[in-house]
Amino acid sequence: MKVMKQLVFVVVILVALSASCWGGDTTDEDALGKKAKPQPGFNYFLLALTWPNQFCLSKPCKPSVPKQSFTIHGLWPQYTPSKYPSQCQTNIVLSDDDLVNLKDNYELLEYWPDLKNGGDFNASKSFWKYEWNKHGTCSSNKFTPLQYFQKSIDLAKKYSDKIYNALINKGVIPNGTQYRNLDILNAVTEGIGFVPTTGVTDQGRALSEIRLCVKDDAVTLFDCDKLTFAAPPSPSPSPSTSESQYPSSRSTRWWVSSVLEAVHNI
16 A cells, blocks of 8 residues: 555656646647757858868778768758757758759768768768758758858868868978877868868877868868957946847867967967
């Protein structure tokens, strides 16, 4: 009897907690614990350019030695540096006709290859559709699927080789040598005129991606990281002059003035 009373008590508590969490206006989807999809909308993009050698060290690629150039991983809508929407609610789909158009007229396989499938167009379709469904849908308030991919490829055409050449010119050679993250960031900043961020793997020991911050027009770059050099306090508060919705700072206390100097000297 004592055990039965304890079980009833636990069930009552769980039911009460469930009711308080779900609220009075629930749907079948809410009751199943599924999150509603967000509406399309974002503040800026993050263009993720993959270094294929690092990707292919841990995954089988075709060809096994990929093209020695940064290729597109994705163009990701962002709210802030640490928050982003995904799988947004829309009826707009990426069609096979869109992909054929991109392959024939926009060098899709050259700049946005599925490294696991190489030049196999049909086998790569699921990769591009995944990127559209997870990320591209959240920009569908501004761009069609065709426009989204076209603008991504245009960005890669403009900056991919510049990034690679900037690293080589600064002695950052892809030969297995270790380099400081700061040296990589500094080289790319000087090469393209904007501060990027990096993606790393192998517990932070290997460069996997260079990521560029792009305004919501999917054309214009801006610095991913900025530092404020504080002025003396004002006698009275000044009106806030928010620059824009784009992020102006991140947690990068290790950043040194040489990066900013490099930007100003370009």
